[in-house]
Amino acid sequence: MYKEDVVLIDAEQPFNGQTYRIGAVARLTGIPPDTLRVWERRYAVVEPIRSEAGTRLYSAQDVGRLTLIKRLVDNGDAISHIAALNLAQLQERSRGLDLIPAADADRPPCRVAVLGPTLPTLLTRDEAYVATLGEGVELAGAFEDEHRFHAAIADLRVDLLVLERPTLQLDRIAQITDLFTASGATRGLVVYGFAARAAVERLESQRIVTKRAPVDVAELARWCAALHGSEKTPTPEAILDGVDLGSPIPRRLYDSATLARIATGSPTVRCECPHHLVQLVSSLVAFEQYSRECENRNTDDAALHAFLHAATARARATMEAALARVVEAEGIDI
Known part of the structure; x- marks a missing residue:
């Protein structure tokens, strides 16, 4: 790594790991350096550490947090209202933003019906809320x-x-799906107060999106626009924007020795999928390491290779999950 772009923190400092100078952070998040300094001073959005020379050093977690804040600000949230939210709250509030399609003058508006104890009153109590x-x-x-x-x-x-x-339980799922069927709606959103995890998973497996309350009108409008356009194939840019540098790099599910055992295992049916998947995972593991170690000559390089590392790790984790499904289905003993 070129020392003016990325610095490795000593073990005696507050935490260990890769850090980024303000120029690289600006490239990664789209936040101008001057704006970032103002947000830090006025709202304490992040607390970068300082090098001995007084240079700001940002962690990957800082970059992820700032990326979420930038997305929310770009979509209408005031920085003063969201600066104090923790990472989980920022992630929850930003769910669905990447689904919002580009404006289309010929596209008819999304017709929405709302059923529940409080949202109908909120939406109809005056014309300003509907607008x-x-x-x-x-x-x-x-x-x-x-x-x-x-x-x-x-x-x-x-x-x-x-x-x-107010609540979601498994024994009410059939009633909920019946309501969606009766409505004829192509998409569904359930806003809940408290829920059993199994109930949420059951609904989402049926392509019904769930969102924990509260939901304000502006957020509901974003969800309506997002779900109305979510049948469109996401652009490469939208997929790339979904790579969260603030999330921990997924841990490897299989080490190299286990991958070798899977590749040479005896499946219950004649299928080369385990062998091919092992090759894919191994290649992604290798490129993940390469992109992390790749020499950075300037700020643009540091930002690019940070994205490559995070995106490759995400792809590797996805393919490991697919491999795990095949290992179970094929009865391969590892």
Whole structure:
């Protein structure tokens, strides 16, 4: 690594790992250095450590946090309102932002129906709240009573149904899916207060998105726009933007010796998939290490190789999960 772009912290300093100078952070996050300094001074968005010479040094976690904050600010959140949120809260609030499609003048608005105890009142109590949903979203109906919902829904031609539930339990999933079927909506969003993990997983396996309450009107509008356009194939830029440098690099599921055993194992059926997957994972492991060690000549190089390392690690983890599924299905003993 070129020492003016990336610095490795000594073991005696607050934490160990790779750090980035402010120029590289600006490239990675899209936040100008002057803006970053103001955000640090006024809102304490991150607390970089200082080198002996007084240079700011940012961790990968700092970069990830700043990336999320930049996305939210670009989508209308005030920096003063989100600066104090922790990483988990920032990640939750930014869910769905990368799905929002480019504006399309010929695309009809997303027709939304809402059923639940509080959101309908919030959305219909005055015209200003309805207007907050934006031009691309049209409120087709808001219902607190399920009987009124069933009586009116067939005539509303709904694209998206937003269902509000204080709790989610497995024994209520069938009732929820029946409501989505009755609405005729192509997409669904469930806003919940408390839920069993199994219930959330069951809904998401049926392509029904879940979001923990509270949800304000601006956030609901973003979700409506995102889900309305989420059938589009994501662009390469959108996929790249989804690489979170602040998340820990996924740990390897299989070491090299285990990969070798899988490749030479005897599957229950005649299939070369285990062998091919081992080759793919091994190649990704090698490039992951290469991209981390690759020499950086300047700030642009540091930013590029940070992305390459994180993106390759994500791809490797995905293929390891696929390999694990094949190992289980084929009955390979490792």
